[in-house]
Amino acid sequence: MHVDPLAPLLDLADVAPAFAEARNTVDAAMRHRALRRHGGQVAAEASLRAAVASAALEGSTYDLEEVRGGTVTDPTVQGALRVAESLGGLVDLWPRAPRQVLAKLHVLAARGVVHDHDLGRLVSGAERIDALSALVAGNEETPPLLLAAIVHAELITLRPFAGPAGVVARAAARLTLIGRGFDPRGLVGVEAGHLEREPEYVGSAGAYATGTPDGVRSWLRHYASAVTAGAQQIAVIGDGVLAAV
Template sequence: MTALADPLAPLLALADVQDAVGQARAAADAAMRHRALRRQGGVVAAEISLRSAVASAALEGYAHDRELVRSGVVTDTVVQGCLRVAAALPSLVDTWPKAPRQVLARLHVLAARGSVPMDALGHPVDPSSGPRLDALAALVAGGTSAPPLVLAAVVHGELLALRPFAGVPGVVARAAARLTLMSSGFDPRGLIAPEVGHLAREPEYLGAAGAFATGTPDGVRSWLRHCAGAVSLGAASLEEVAEQTWTAPQS
């Protein structure tokens, strides 16, 4: 019996994709070697989680000053949903590759509570999206040997294109992509926040996501390159946070 071909393998042959993925990997690895992470990793992780949530909410059109969110005065339901999602990611890492659709439903419940009717939480709005969600789940569950960043980008792009959940589908898509990076070992501690990079290049993010949805080689290539760049920017944000933490006065 002939083994099935890896469905994501052709993506690595697209122009500049391997180079972009390699550069993002190197940037992430360098950032995660910062000396602050050895002694104050928890503090850094908490700050990255906050930045991730604030950026994801902004990408949904709910932009708020990070310091106001930190202080707890922002009660916006989308922002609160993003904070819940960011806080829950570490607890979902092990389940993600085993039961992706279960985790997607959980992410939607966390993200959309208070934003959509209770009976819509955790349920795809269009049953016809089921086969594509199943195919995506199969990839997450071990159906590809593509680099983690490529798989994360495909997960992200597919969920943005499908918009299977009501209210805040982008929040779910970005969280699923981040879970893919965490569960694959690319970013096991959840220290890289690509959302920060997506927000920094928001017009490119929106355009590249639309291009990915066309399914053309050029569209997919532009999305993969954008996602790699977002990871590199997330790595730069980690280095900034780590350096600030390291140089902050010690009590």
């Protein structure tokens, strides 16, 4: 029997209830009637909003409608859009070859931002990336929401790639949620939840980096809140799709 190395984190105060609330909110969101016939449109809009939010968290903030209209040429925004478009093709590879996927995500995210020589190349933290890859590869024991939160936290605090490493971190977490069946259709825009709570996002990531139980607890509670907010966006998007048809 395999033992989940992250299981003790669910015993930190208020973490399990926060994760349960996030799960319940996602389950409720998945029952929105727009998903019955217009699921593809909802998924496309959620992906666009997630990419715009992820770029904004890297300092490249643009109006959603401008990005939708194709007038924004900012390389970080374009990279976030490329990453969002690529996720479906990387879901199966992620648990088999995490390091390869991380390098691919960085190539997509950082093209035009960093020198071509640096695309896909680690600039720090090789040992921790090895440990994270070992944690991701074939892990069926850790609950997907917890695993995604730790993947995100490790990458966002380590920033092992040059340039928009945060885009890579958020994409890797999304791949975890999709691949492990928490959000199989890729509808939950967790990135929008992080942006909505940006000061908390930054602060809790810094707290996580301290390695203390309270710091890790702060991050996990934030992550659950961001997932909850991202799930709530599904109804907003779904209502908009229904109103347009």
